[in-house]
Amino acid sequence: MAEDLQKHNQINIELSEEVAEGEYANLAMIAHSSSEFVIDFIRLMPGLPKAKVKSRIVITPEHAKRLLAALADNINKFEASFGDIKQSQEAPSFPMNFGGTVGEA
Numbered sequence: 001m002a003e004d005l006q007k008h009n010q011i012n013i014e015l016s017e018e019v020a021e022g023e024y025a026n027l028a029m030i031a032h033s034s035s036e037f038v039i040d041f042i043r044l045m046p047g048l049p050k051a052k053v054k055s056r057i058v059i060t061p062e063h064a065k066r067l068l069a070a071l072a073d074n075i076n077k078f079e080a081s082f083g084d085i086k087q088s089q090e091a092p093s094f095p096m097n098f099g100g101t102v103g104e105a
Contacts, residue, residue: 023054037064 025041032038038058044051059067079085 025054027051032061032064036060 023041023043025043027042027044029040029042030037031040036058037060038056040053041055041057042051043054075085
């Protein structure tokens with residue numbers, strides 16, 4: 001009975017060769033509205049004035065919260081296996097406005 005239920009709830013996930021290669025991103029920018037979160041994964045290269053959005057993911061607030069929990073769980077598992085992830089205390093050395101207008105207060 002439990003085996004039948006497990007088979008019924010199974011999802012087949014396809015992963016194309018192109019997507020399986022992955023995209024390198026070293027910056028993520030997140031925006032949200034009342035109904036969605038938009039996560040842009042960006043590749044910023046040293047010395048270049050432009051950065052490219054390599055992937056944009058749009059998810060619901062509920063899925064954003066699930067993603068947060070899944071990332072926290074995986075970071076905890078990673079650090080248990082490989083030690084603490086070291087973070088630099090200095091601010092990133094790239095402009096955050098990417099050539100757009102800068103708000104002033």
